[in-house]
Amino acid sequence: MQYIKVTFTFENIEDYQKDLLINDLAENGFNTFEDTATGFSAFTDFELYSQVNLTAVLSQFEGEFSYTYTVEEIEGQNWNEEWEKNFQPLIISDECYVRATFHEAQPQYTYEIVIDPKMAFGTGHHQTTTMMMQYILQTDIPGKTVLDMGCGTGILAILAGKRGASKLVAIDYDEVCYQSTLENIALNNIQNIVAICGGKEAIPADSFDVILANINRNILLDQIPVYAKVLNSGGHIFFSGFYESPDLGMIKEACTEFNIVYQDHKKIGDWVAAHFIKN
Incomplete structure (x- = not known):
């Protein structure tokens, strides 16, 4: 099965802001989250991903913190191997x-x-x-x-x-x-x-x-x-x-x-x- 992995990098985000963002992403089809050294990665089914919805979620936090993100397609097994490492x-x-x-x-x-x-x-x-x-x-x-x-x-x-x-x-x-x-x-x-x-x-x-x-x-x-x-x-x-x-x-x-x-x-x-x- 194909998945979408969105990896966020933050400069000045507070913990409560991160939790709010994760909550909003969860309401828009993202069902797994993995912490990274500079932020977190969010995963969703390929069929559920919408760039329009992601942009709408992020627009709610405009000006509150600085971020960049990347979007990539991955195989489920690849994600499992990364998960096992951590x-x-x-x-x-x-x-x-x-x-x-x-x-x-x-x-x-x-x-x-x-x-x-x-x-x-x-x-x-x-x-x-x-x-x-x-x-x-x-x-x-x-x-x-x-x-x-x-x-x-x-x-x-x-x-x-x-x-x-x-x-x-x-x-x-x-x-x-x-x-x-x-x-x-x-x-x-x-x-x-x-x-x-x-x-x-x-x-x-x-x-x-x-x-x-x-x-x-x-x-x-x-x-x-x-x-x-x-x-x-x-x-x-x-x-x-x-x-x-x-x-x-x-x-x-x-x-x-x-x-x-x-x-x-x-x-x-x-x-x-x-x-x-x-x-």
């Missing part, structure tokens, strides 16, 4: 060890997850994924039914499965993410995850005890009414992929209409993950 294992809350297939196992950790993300987002290294994994480790998951929306590599569903969830559904609209999730489910030998390629329309007419939604603010606001229909009373919902201000307030307000009540939130850098319960 990917390092990750430890979450001293309990969960995330590694790739080419790293050695570390059986001293309670949970070990093997992830081969290919072009899909979600190795645990991004702050949003880290915070969602922390919530999963802190939550009563055994025996619960779990929905993972915007599953990326399937890492959140896999961790919930390892923690004893009884049934899991993992959904992503991106075909690459869907295929990556299937591969990672097999790598981790989790038998009870159903992976689906689609959006909110693909959510089964079922009920769930826990919903995990690490996407972005606009998609979350659009999908909250659907989450409310399938979340059991007393069920937990964890959101991430947004900022504390103004995003968290907007999500709180949207949830209030469905009697989904804010409990607490985590913050790493400018990113936030938040915990709600349906009354």
Whole structure:
């Protein structure tokens, strides 16, 4: 499969500006981001790339920071080789060890997850994924039914499965993410995850005890009414992929209409993950 790689070089960008740019790129079809010494690279499917959309995104930051960028076509395998050179294992809350297939196992950790993300987002290294994994480790998951929306590599569903969830559904609209999730489910030998390629329309007419939604603010606001229909009373919902201000307030307000009540939130850098319960 062909991909587009856009490599940005910055002179005076702040961390929060970089995060805002990445968020806007994600809303325009870019699904993987890789830090470089002078900026970052953003990846998208060849068919999804639009120079017009990229120019429109960048125009919003006119005058805020200096940048240059290059655009190139790449093969997926080329990107995987570059990723393997830079990917390092990750430890979450001293309990969960995330590694790739080419790293050695570390059986001293309670949970070990093997992830081969290919072009899909979600190795645990991004702050949003880290915070969602922390919530999963802190939550009563055994025996619960779990929905993972915007599953990326399937890492959140896999961790919930390892923690004893009884049934899991993992959904992503991106075909690459869907295929990556299937591969990672097999790598981790989790038998009870159903992976689906689609959006909110693909959510089964079922009920769930826990919903995990690490996407972005606009998609979350659009999908909250659907989450409310399938979340059991007393069920937990964890959101991430947004900022504390103004995003968290907007999500709180949207949830209030469905009697989904804010409990607490985590913050790493400018990113936030938040915990709600349906009354």
